[in-house]
């Protein structure tokens with residue numbers, strides 16, 4: 696998503712090396728979000744090659760999850776995601792030299808979820824948001840982030856004049872400590888990065 700509110704998202708996309716590049720292609724169509732088989736077909740039609748993203752580390756993590764499933768050792772939802780297993784989300788919020796903003800993100804999702812589940816990451820306003828005053832990207836438990844419409848909430852605080860750091864910090868009040876959440880944002884005033892566990896880093900300024 697960019698300053699002009701151009702949006703492009705894909706969800707439940709398989710076997711593509713760079714899903715963000717496919718999302719960028721969606722931005723060139725009249726659509727905002729394409730999911731599942733339609734997204735796979737769209738990627739193929741735009742020339743994206745078949746790619747198996749499974750690494751050794753991911754395979755090991757998958758085996759662990761399968762073992763737990765066999766033993767019916769499932770997360771205790773009542774304990775509010777204590778057992779949450781993140782699957783490596785990346786996000787970025789950026790401003791260029793002309794003061795224009797853009798944001799994007801990508802995730803493997805969250806384990807122990809039903810097939811077909813879509814979290815916050817490709818949902819505009821939840822996992823990401825950008826407009827003329829700034830850009831925001833979030834990570835954490837998708838369902839909780841969607842409920843708050845977290846990225847739009849942070850953006851609105853920035854648009855009201857709050858520094859991105861203060862906007863990010865104050866957004867954590869919506870999440871209990873055991874609910875891992877991270878948020879990054881940028882505006883003309885600078886940038887912000889907040890998390891309640893070690894899960895959001897500001898990678899590079901400039």
Ligand code: ASP
Pocket residue numbers: 781782783784802803804805813814815816833834835836837838
């Ligand atoms: N937000 C992602 C999801 O719920 C996971 C994450 O950010 O780690 O799918």
